[in-house]
Amino acid sequence: MDPSFDDVWAECEDLFVQARQRLASLKSPQPPHVVQASVNALFRTTHTLKGMAGMLGFPRFSQAAHRMEDIFDLMRQGRLRSTDSLIETLEVGIQALESGLAELRRGRPEPEDYLHAIRRQLGELEALARPSEGAVLDLTGLLDLPPDLLKALSEYERTRVTAVLLAGMPIQGVSVRLDLATFDERLRSISEAAGAQGELISTLPLEMHDDRDGLFFLLLVATPALEAEGLGTLPEENLEVMALADPDRVPASLKADPGPLVSPKPAQAASNPPVALPQDAEVLRLPAQRVDALEARLMAVAQVRDSASLALREVQDPGLARPMAMMGEIEAGLLEVQKALLQMRMVKVESLFQRIEPMVKALSRDMGKPVRLSFQGGDLELERSLLGRLAEPFLHLVRNALDHGLESPAERVAQGKAETGSLRISASQRGQNLRFDLRDDGRGFDLARIEARGIAMGLLKEGEVHSAEDLHRLALEPGFSTKERASQISGRGVGMDVVRAEVEGMGGDIQISSEPRLGSLVRLSLPLSRAVIACLKVRCGQQTFGVPLNHVLRVQSSLAPVHGGGRIEVLGRDLPMESLQACLGLPEPAGQQFFVVLRQQGAAAEAGLDLALGVDEVAGRVELLLRSLPELAHTPGIMGGSLQEDGVLWVLDPEAVMGLAMDSLMKRVADV
């Protein structure tokens, strides 16, 4: 391939990334002008792709891009309305073009028709686009709140904000500071009082960057006016009432025809808030080495700062208080730059999910196997370089699950299963690994067949007993396939061994397990070296720890100290309590009054393990640049640390801490 075209290929890849993001954004509630801007951008993207394909000498690709461009043109003219089915079809089309481009780059010949999989849908688009599934509307942007808080609103809350504003009702805000020991009771009381004056839409926790103690909340109340006295707040609770949104700011055109409020799918609701993509954002392409060099230089500067800070502290001169404070500011600035650099390398797991979703839907339709697809953990981040390498293995695993795992609807019904199969893909951070679980509720791996195949291939000895674990592992061996004839869906020359090789090449590992007729689980674990992580800061003795917020279910206090091994009531449930000190093998306190309720990530309330972790103090929320511990320093319960002004803040590995807590509780029982 002519290297002089490298930039063209790279630009095409960028265009596909932008196209996927814009299509994904169309699935969330957006104001009409944002939808229009996205469709315009998609039209320009496909137009550019068409031209570039022509430049590279691929006429069929150019024709296919032209066909997509026509569809976007119809949309921007208003002749086609944005519907779920339309977006789904367009996603499959963009995916087909992207895969096609990758094949071309590998030197493969052009196919007859890149868009053959959606040829019928493209022809039927106008008929399928029903007005009732038209553009969605979200007016939360009218709330006078910072973007971070807007992101925290649930889909229901967004819908209510939009509905009350369209109905001409203003939205008021109530901010309060509540004492940690009694906040749950106080919040309930104030919420009830606010609810009596209007519709209580949301109760948002606030992050305050000041020295005040306590927990801060913002209540969103739909009412013409709020009577502050009626809320029953105490003087020290710093009540503030503010106007957050005025219905007069709703554009008149929206009031006349707001359009239907379409709820997006749950997978997007939490992690894909409406984002207005800039029309002409300039994209800079930088060699990764330049970012590496910049990061290394920044680390060196940070080390000089640490040394300077240490030297200042050793002087112990009261007159150096101001320089010390300035050092703190430098540290905060450096952390921001480090985070920004890290972000340049990182991409949300959601990007991977966005690639998978249209493929699953298309496969499901083509194979006549209805499937309920769900994603979890899209907000987590992984390195961009890993994302590119993961896409192909993931697509193969998904194809495998649909082709071999899930049964036909008739077969499922005959077995007493729901007609619609289930495919759940979740991402979670486990210690220093990013873990992906792909679960289906299909037939599971045919272990008897794998064994027979293994014997036939000479990989197993006849007459020996082979464990289920061994047989599952065999499916990951090179050249191993139980399909005598490759199917059109999963038989593309990429076997599970290639998936394994790719994952292991990234320093990760793959495990598979299954239960006959219940389903399969494929688990991929990939190492993370650095990450930005939101934590709850807690103190035990003189040591501060961070607890990753994605595992924190609740923070609770009790009036009387509770000893490790005791039990506390949390939301009506009686939970075991263990002190963090006991988990880490540190000297135990006499009793603790603050508890961090941990939950296994992804666990449903009825099935998961909840545990109250006793700590001496809860010091608030913090965002950290997490550095993992090298192998020689691996410590049970600790996933890494973050350099702070007063030393290293150790970040707990919640899953491991829960394991240590259970061990400690068992030991207490055994010792009685």
Next chain:
Amino acid sequence: MSDSRLLLHARAAGRAFLLPLSELREVVPGAPVAPIPSGPPGIQGVVLHHGEFLPVLDWGVVGGDPDHAAPPTVLAVLRPRLGLPLEGVAGTVEAPEGGLNDSPAEDAWRPILAGLCQLEDQELPVLDADRLLALLHRLRKAR
């Protein structure tokens, strides 16, 4: 002509010793070590080195003599990314490849030594980084 190799002549835990330069990544100024709560045996904590945490050896694990030890001033960073706190560095010496004498059985450092190297009037222990790492792994497993 026999092959020779360069060794770092250093002092740690109150004792002079040699370390093959081939096993050394660099020597950097000492920095305060952040202890890890309930960290692994043999590791006193970590320091930040080139933006990553570097584990620092606790000489106590090999019978260091804290009574005769001076505070560490520099850190020798081994290739497998382990920091050895040193009280000082005397320089480098050239010694013939191989030909090491056995260390006495009662020497507490014996499990981490390649042997003893005869240098003119003195015999100095030569540290073996692989044996040191193996010892740390054994300790962690036995925990």
